[in-house]
Amino acid sequence: MxxxxxxxxxxxxxxxxxxxxxxxxxxxxxxxxxxxxxxxxxxxxxxxxxxxxxxxxxxxxxxxxxxxxxxxxxxxxxxxxxxxxxxxxxxxxxxxxxxxxxxxxxxxxxxxxxxxxxxxxxxxGAVQHVLDRLGRRRAAGLAYSPERQTLEVTDPRPRACWLEEDFVGVYRPGTRVVLSGQTIEAQTVARLAAVAGYDVVIRGRDEEHRAAADSIDPFTAVVLLHHDLDAEIAILKTALRSPAFYIGALGSTRTHRRRVERLAALAFGQDEIDRIKAPIGMFGPTRDATSLALSVLADIAAARLVAHA
Structure with a gap:
């Protein structure tokens, strides 16, 4: 049958x-x-x-x-x-x-x-290698060969591309936001940044500079939301010496002129000072904490695209 x-x-x-x-x-x-x-x-x-x-x-x-x-x-x-x-x-x-x-x-x-x-x-194995690198907040690369049908670890390129016969993918850590400030603006930025999936680190005024420095890598945005220049100076100096892709500070244009004068007196160069986005945010002026938070996070997202296109 x-x-x-x-x-x-x-x-x-x-x-x-x-x-x-x-x-x-x-x-x-x-x-x-x-x-x-x-x-x-x-x-x-x-x-x-x-x-x-x-x-x-x-x-x-x-x-x-x-x-x-x-x-x-x-x-x-x-x-x-x-x-x-x-x-x-x-x-x-x-x-x-x-x-x-x-x-x-x-x-x-x-x-x-x-x-x-x-x-x-x-x-x-290669996929796990990428995850291990990302877990340590390091970029990683994978090379895919259609001819050999293999996936291998490789050095990360500036962007995903074909390299001869292999396609190289690039993997970078997610955006981290280091926040300094005891203000309602800081609380609102922290809340919305977390919803957006960012890794949020809040640094108090009296924390050790070393702890702040350890939190900042090339995939980090530093956001200073103080109403007092004296309160921000310690972490601002740390941020300017770091590889952060974004540094933003609260305050008016007049306040920022005072900030620039203070940093120049501390021997910071113009190129270093020019890294600061102040007044902070993509649009302004804002008159409420939510609008400011949206402005700041939009600015961070845009800066990340430029820094790691």
Missing amino acids: DQTPATITAPIPVRVSDSDDPAELLRFAIDAHGRGAAALATLVDIRGGAARTLGSHVVVAADGRFCGYVSGGCVEAAVASEALLAMTEGRDRTVKFGDGSPFFDIVLPCGGGISVAIHVLRDV
């Missing part, structure tokens, strides 16, 4: 998280790999406009769960379906969407096109 093979039904892709934080996506990849299999889909080419930057990820588990974005949300389920096929076949693949794609029913709203490289994870 003939036996008819049972039909194998592929899992249905289901989004399980709206996060686009690289560290969360990589943790999901490690967990999914440990439970069976996982694929890392990476945006490696943009034709025309696109909603995401090169190096953006979608991570897909063998049971159909996925998270991450390589577009504005219009192709991710299709990417997950392609990743499931790649895992079934055990081979990497690169798929085009939008302009230049064979999928005529999938159109990107921006009118452009993207290419997504799907890598079936054989091991997660």
